[in-house]
Amino acid sequence: MKRHLLEAADLDRADATLVLDTAAQIDQALAGREVKKLPTLRGRTVVNLFYEDSTRTRISFELAAKRLSADVLNFSAKGSSVSKGESLKDTALTLEAMGSDAIVVRHPASGAPHRLANWVRGSVVNAGDGTHEHPTQALLDAYTIRQRLGRLEGVRVAVVGDVLHSRVARSNVRLLHTLGAEVTLVAPPTLLPVGVGSWPAEVSYDLDAVLPKSDVVMMLRVQAERMNASFFPSAREYSRRYGLDARRMAALGDDAIVMHPGPMNRGMEIAAEVADSARSTIVEQVGNGVSVRMAVLYLLLGGAPS
Amino acid sequence: MSVLIKGARPYGEDVADILLQDGRIAAIGDSLSVPGADVVDAAGLVALPGLVDLHTHLREPGREDAETVETGSRAAALGGYTAVHAMANTDPVADTAGVVEQVWRLGQEAGLVDVVPVGAVTVGLAGERLAELGAMADSAARVRVFSDDGHCVADPALMRRALEYVKALDGVVAQHAEEPRLTVGAQMHEGDRSARLGLTGWPAAAEEAIIARDVLLAGHVGARLHVCHVSTAGSVEILRWAKSRGVQVTAEVTPHHLLLTDECAEGYDPLFKVNPPLRTDADVEALRAGLAEGVIDAVATDHAPHAVEDKETEWASARPGMLGLEQALSVVVATMVDTGLLDWRGVADRMSARPAAIGRLDGHGRALAPGEPANLLLLDPGTRAVVDPAALASRSRNSPYAGRELPGRVVATFLRGVPTVLDGKATR
Amino acid sequence: MASTTEPAHDGAPSPSAVLSAADVARVVDRMAHQIIEKCAGADVVLVGIPTRGAPLARRLAGRVEAFSGSPVDVGTVDITLYRDDLRMRGVRALEDTVLPEAGIDGRLVVLVDDVLYSGRSVRAALDALRDVGRPRAVQLAVLVDRGHRELPIRADYVGKNLPTSRSQQVKVHLAETDGADEVLVIEEGSR
Numbered sequence A: 001m002k003r004h005l006l007e008a009a010d011l012d013r014a015d016a017t018l019v020l021d022t023a024a025q026i027d028q029a030l031a032g033r034e035v036k037k038l039p040t041l042r043g044r045t046v047v048n049l050f051y052e053d054s055t056r057t058r059i060s061f062e063l064a065a066k067r068l069s070a071d072v073l074n075f076s077a078k079g080s081s082v083s084k085g086e087s088l089k090d091t092a093l094t095l096e097a098m099g100s101d102a103i104v105v106r107h108p109a110s111g112a113p114h115r116l117a118n119w120v121r122g123s124v125v126n127a128g129d130g131t132h133e134h135p136t137q138a139l140l141d142a143y144t145i146r147q148r149l150g151r152l153e154g155v156r157v158a159v160v161g162d163v164l165h166s167r168v169a170r171s172n173v174r175l176l177h178t179l180g181a182e183v184t185l186v187a188p189p190t191l192l193p194v195g196v197g198s199w200p201a202e203v204s205y206d207l208d209a210v211l212p213k214s215d216v217v218m219m220l221r222v223q224a225e226r227m228n229a230s231f232f233p234s235a236r237e238y239s240r241r242y243g244l245d246a247r248r249m250a251a252l253g254d255d256a257i258v259m260h261p262g263p264m265n266r267g268m269e270i271a272a273e274v275a276d277s278a279r280s281t282i283v284e285q286v287g288n289g290v291s292v293r294m295a296v297l298y299l300l301l302g303g304a305p306s
Numbered sequence B: 001m002s003v004l005i006k007g008a009r010p011y012g013e014d015v016a017d018i019l020l021q022d023g024r025i026a027a028i029g030d031s032l033s034v035p036g037a038d039v040v041d042a043a044g045l046v047a048l049p050g051l052v053d054l055h056t057h058l059r060e061p062g063r064e065d066a067e068t069v070e071t072g073s074r075a076a077a078l079g080g081y082t083a084v085h086a087m088a089n090t091d092p093v094a095d096t097a098g099v100v101e102q103v104w105r106l107g108q109e110a111g112l113v114d115v116v117p118v119g120a121v122t123v124g125l126a127g128e129r130l131a132e133l134g135a136m137a138d139s140a141a142r143v144r145v146f147s148d149d150g151h152c153v154a155d156p157a158l159m160r161r162a163l164e165y166v167k168a169l170d171g172v173v174a175q176h177a178e179e180p181r182l183t184v185g186a187q188m189h190e191g192d193r194s195a196r197l198g199l200t201g202w203p204a205a206a207e208e209a210i211i212a213r214d215v216l217l218a219g220h221v222g223a224r225l226h227v228c229h230v231s232t233a234g235s236v237e238i239l240r241w242a243k244s245r246g247v248q249v250t251a252e253v254t255p256h257h258l259l260l261t262d263e264c265a266e267g268y269d270p271l272f273k274v275n276p277p278l279r280t281d282a283d284v285e286a287l288r289a290g291l292a293e294g295v296i297d298a299v300a301t302d303h304a305p306h307a308v309e310d311k312e313t314e315w316a317s318a319r320p321g322m323l324g325l326e327q328a329l330s331v332v333v334a335t336m337v338d339t340g341l342l343d344w345r346g347v348a349d350r351m352s353a354r355p356a357a358i359g360r361l362d363g364h365g366r367a368l369a370p371g372e373p374a375n376l377l378l379l380d381p382g383t384r385a386v387v388d389p390a391a392l393a394s395r396s397r398n399s400p401y402a403g404r405e406l407p408g409r410v411v412a413t414f415l416r417g418v419p420t421v422l423d424g425k426a427t428r
Numbered sequence C: 001m002a003s004t005t006e007p008a009h010d011g012a013p014s015p016s017a018v019l020s021a022a023d024v025a026r027v028v029d030r031m032a033h034q035i036i037e038k039c040a041g042a043d044v045v046l047v048g049i050p051t052r053g054a055p056l057a058r059r060l061a062g063r064v065e066a067f068s069g070s071p072v073d074v075g076t077v078d079i080t081l082y083r084d085d086l087r088m089r090g091v092r093a094l095e096d097t098v099l100p101e102a103g104i105d106g107r108l109v110v111l112v113d114d115v116l117y118s119g120r121s122v123r124a125a126l127d128a129l130r131d132v133g134r135p136r137a138v139q140l141a142v143l144v145d146r147g148h149r150e151l152p153i154r155a156d157y158v159g160k161n162l163p164t165s166r167s168q169q170v171k172v173h174l175a176e177t178d179g180a181d182e183v184l185v186i187e188e189g190s191r
Helices: A013-030 A055-067 A088-097 A112-119 A135-149 A167-178 A207-213 A224-229 A235-242 A282-301 B069-078 B097-110 B133-138 B156-169 B192-197 B204-221 B233-244 B255-259 B281-293 B328-337 B344-358 C021-038 C053-068 C120-132
Strands: A045-050 A071-076 A102-107 A123-129 A156-160 A182-186 A202-204 A216-219 A257-259 B002-010 B016-021 B024-029 B038-041 B046-049 B051-056 B081-086 B114-117 B172-175 B225-227 B249-253 B376-386 B405-415 B418-422 C016-019 C044-048 C073-076 C108-116 C137-145 C157-161 C168-173 C182-187
Touching: A013 A135, A013 A167, A013 A282, A045 A055, A045 A088, A055 A071, A055 A102, A055 A123, A055 A282, A071 A088, A088 A102, A088 A112, A102 A112, A102 A282, A112 A123, A123 A135, A123 A282, A135 A167, A135 A216, A135 A257, A135 A282, A156 A167, A156 A207, A167 A182, A182 A207, A202 A207, A224 A235, A257 A282, B002 B046, B046 B344, B051 B069, B051 B328, B051 B344, B069 B081, B069 B097, B069 B405, B069 B418, B081 B405, B097 B114, B097 B133, B133 B156, B156 B172, B156 B204, B172 B204, B204 B225, B204 B233, B204 B249, B233 B249, B233 B281, B249 B281, B249 B344, B255 B281, B255 B328, B281 B328, B328 B344, B328 B376, B328 B405, C016 C021, C021 C053, C021 C137, C021 C157, C021 C182, C044 C053, C053 C073, C053 C108, C108 C120, C108 C168, C120 C137, C137 C168
Parallel strands: A045 A071, A045 A102, A102 A123, A156 A182, A156 A216, A182 A202, A216 A257, B002 B038, B051 B081, B081 B114, B172 B225, B225 B249, C044 C073, C044 C108, C108 C137, C137 C157
Antiparallel strands: B002 B016, B016 B024, B046 B376, B376 B405, B405 B418, C016 C182, C168 C182
16 A cells, blocks of 8 residues: 555555555444444544545545544645635645644645645545545445445446535545446536547446446436536436436446435435435445445554654 | 857857957957957857847836845846847736836846846736837837736737737737637646546646737738747637738747646646746647748746746645746757757757847847847857756746756857856856 | 565475474374363363464364364464564454354363464464453463463463574474474474
8 A cells, every 4th residue: 555545546456455455344343332432543643634525435434534533634725725724735634743643634626635645744645636536436436336236347327416526426426437437427418528439437328228228327416507617508307317226227237236426416416315225335334434444544554663 | 348259159050269259249250369358268059149038027017035036137138138028917917117127227236137028918917908009119228028927918909909000010919829718717638637636627728729810910901920838739720820821920938848848737836837837749740840841930937937926826826837948058069959959059049049139138149240239148058957946046936847867058148249148157 | 574484495405303203293182182081171272373273273273183182262362463573573454363253262172383482473362352342361372382481371281392593493284284203303494
């Protein structure tokens, strides 16, 4: 493992598999226990440095760190670091001086975790940077797929929605490819980046054509504001062409699952009856997030700095 | 005052001595000997006309912590320049006779290069109404180049009026070609890398669309147009087409666009954030070919000093721009001379004669010949050195060439016969 | 990642086998008898410490059942996340933690490991047990006790006491993990 987890490409197949296996072992070790706490990272300090509101990701990391007995500091700073006074670098140096061993960072600017990694000696974990990546989300998604389907090799995954602005999509395309899955991106052309052709994924504009061939359908959040920038004409048209409703869900194979990184826009990209169906892994994803993040923190922090 | 340069090779050709007297080149010949003259040993050095930059940001007034007219002038002299055009996006903006005269006077006081102010096209660079272009042209600063650089004159009707109006001033509008609606939030070249890095793309079409529009306008009204920092292969094609149709259009390319690509954005170091952005290998090839061919007339640095706090930050928050004056000639040697695309006369043409002609600078860009103003530089083309930002004369440190080995070292620069650089060091 | 499994031996001088496969079988049988004797009437769970403590616990359970006629619960508890030497030794892959359905509360847990050395693994295992339940008592069974304790810990059942120097390595190989049963003593620098 590298010292930092900045993007999915930091993990080769062996590393990614190790993270998933470790998460599974942690799940197993904690299953049915009253005391869901391990002493592994006693005396280590993990800082959650969040420049964006994201309660679910922050508490997932916080719980992961606490279950490993690390000391957890939550540092939230909203808005751009430059416009609000202290720079990201000064903040990083301050946290380092306080003895942080790892910084979990969420930032609206793509690449901010990479910058941070240049300035601190501890580990940096990217908890979502701009429209770049969100590698632990991809890990928990891969973990969930493996748990449900028993494998990743050859699994056909459709990633549907606002790929252009999605850090979840970028991380998943890379990680799932690394782990042997076959990814198809489905979106209107306006929500696919120029240059998507260089990604290790197929591209389709037609959800109905892709669904019957998919083992996993991963729905991305689509923000209604995109409508105002003419990425699509209306929420209704988007939902009609790219939303997952009960009719479309019926086109899926018997074992196919439906995923969503949350938070969902029910009625927009996903219908309520789909989100609440037996195919849906949305609740499992949340629980798996804690295990996967424990595994990441353990693997990055457990060992001697090499 | 007399200076006798012994054993130089003008334009890299036959060895000759060059005598500078009273601000002019008095003689060029074999074994010149003048009692009392300061002798400069130039054995092995190439003599070129002093370079002229059409595009420099000196930051004064307003951001003297990043650069001043004096520190920028020193950087220019060390790069072999004898004249630089100071861009208008200062604070306050150089959109009045008062501001351009202030910048011009600061340049005179520094005395290292001729600092030629560029006037803003529109008031406050806001793109809404014309600044007093005539007053700036008539001022002591004698402004001939007008630019809203940093901002595009996006309104086509306003651009047409600007092009027409400067005809009466023998001026030229230097356009920062960037369709603003296509570059909202743009951070880097739009392509494979921007898609993967999650940085909003700056499409080549946003530059090419404005250049296409502007050459049509310039042709229509019969005015001079200059295109700043051309960065794409498509732009080169449009310029070639426009020139073949007789449009009075000239264009510049920066050293960084001749050398670097969007690959530099990997790692998110904002040192490599610049506007227009670094493009692809194919664009670099087309720009070099266009410069060799003459479709692109000039190399201009777009020297853009930024304080540390404006660069040591996340990519999106960083200010765009990079230093260029001190390494421009080295980059041109690496990309154009060592590759066989230009000879030394070609370098003199693209870095001195043509930019001087575009800026209407009579005393610069002239040939190395008896009777001409003694603006020249001596270059050691054989030396290679690793760029150390800490050693730069600029007040800022944002050199994209840091740690990179480049060929060529400016040993001496003369402004009207007076050395501004000797032994690679500024004389003042 | 560091691994606890190392190649058996790959060069001269050849390490000396202190227990052969037959010796290992004999020692395991004897330990099983001792457990039956000492734990008579108790509700016993054999809990192996991975890697090699796990198959060893299963073997002991098998022999206990064969000799006593009644089955005995068996499980494993991975101690990786309880180690206090992570900073020095680096992270390693985790192994299974599997406890019998009845759990360990109120029962007699016999921890099983291959080699007892510093005692730190046992301490970690005790910490792990504390988090998964409250046994009535905990005992310790090891195939080899090589001495050099760093903690006040001793084994209740010892297959073989093996006086060693710190410069030596003791390798336990089991058929389940290594293809064959044997115990080796390797001199430092011989591999």
